[in-house]
Amino acid sequence: MKTILQIDASARVTRSLSRGLTTAFVEHWQKTRPHDTWLKRDVGLNPPSAISEDWIAAAFKPDDQRTPEHVAALQESDELLAELEPADVIVIGTPMYNYSMPSALKAWIDQVIRIGRTFSFDLTRGEQPVEPIQTGKILVILTASGEGGFEVGGVHAAQNHLDTAIVTASRLLGVSEHHVIRVEYQEFGGDRHQQSIKAAHAAIPKLVQQLNHKLGI
Numbered sequence: 001m002k003t004i005l006q007i008d009a010s011a012r013v014t015r016s017l018s019r020g021l022t023t024a025f026v027e028h029w030q031k032t033r034p035h036d037t038w039l040k041r042d043v044g045l046n047p048p049s050a051i052s053e054d055w056i057a058a059a060f061k062p063d064d065q066r067t068p069e070h071v072a073a074l075q076e077s078d079e080l081l082a083e084l085e086p087a088d089v090i091v092i093g094t095p096m097y098n099y100s101m102p103s104a105l106k107a108w109i110d111q112v113i114r115i116g117r118t119f120s121f122d123l124t125r126g127e128q129p130v131e132p133i134q135t136g137k138i139l140v141i142l143t144a145s146g147e148g149g150f151e152v153g154g155v156h157a158a159q160n161h162l163d164t165a166i167v168t169a170s171r172l173l174g175v176s177e178h179h180v181i182r183v184e185y186q187e188f189g190g191d192r193h194q195q196s197i198k199a200a201h202a203a204i205p206k207l208v209q210q211l212n213h214k215l216g217i
């Protein structure tokens, strides 16, 4: 049995294309692996708090030196980490907002990447002092954007600070493998957009099958 953490980041509930992708992913997954544990975190509807000076001070205090105030400052982070740490697969459904991720998703990332919990820091390791504590997680990023061409080699690849930023940060979440499926051209509509939706929804069962095979189904 595996644990999957689903994160939805769109501020829209109705008409959200990224939520449509996560829903399709869950449906396909549960058909073949009905006994896996699904954890859902809706940061689009319930954005995590931005980290604060108190949060940073608390995070960098060793566990045994934390005051009740430090413990309180990290409570939300602890709750989010309790969902992240057991996850074998992380599925993130996210829109592109202003060429990057929604602030609610960035707040989640800032809450969960934590010294001593998701990464260690050791200057004796030279140029790579930051190392993840966990490894082997699989990340699936399901995106929706108004324009298109954000893939590697695409006309807008240089403006893509969405999946690229998530993938960079995900190493410190314990991710060792990632996959990206995109719906594009939402703002343009038309055939190109419809084709993009069709291609993304066709890619989902294939990816589910590939991952199920890898995880032992």
Ligand SMILES: Cc1cc2nc3c(=O)[nH]c(=O)nc-3n(C[C@H](O)[C@H](O)[C@H](O)COP(=O)(O)O)c2cc1C
Binding pocket: 010, 011, 012, 015, 016, 017, 018, 019, 094, 095, 096, 097, 098, 099, 100, 144, 145, 146, 147, 148, 186, 187
């Ligand atoms: C506040 C806001 C900012 C956006 N910024 C971009 C952008 O920078 N690039 C882009 O291609 N689309 C942008 N879009 C379009 C969305 O990415 C697109 O509508 C997508 O379908 C939203 O995801 P959802 O359908 O899951 O809600 C933006 C939309 C909103 C509401």
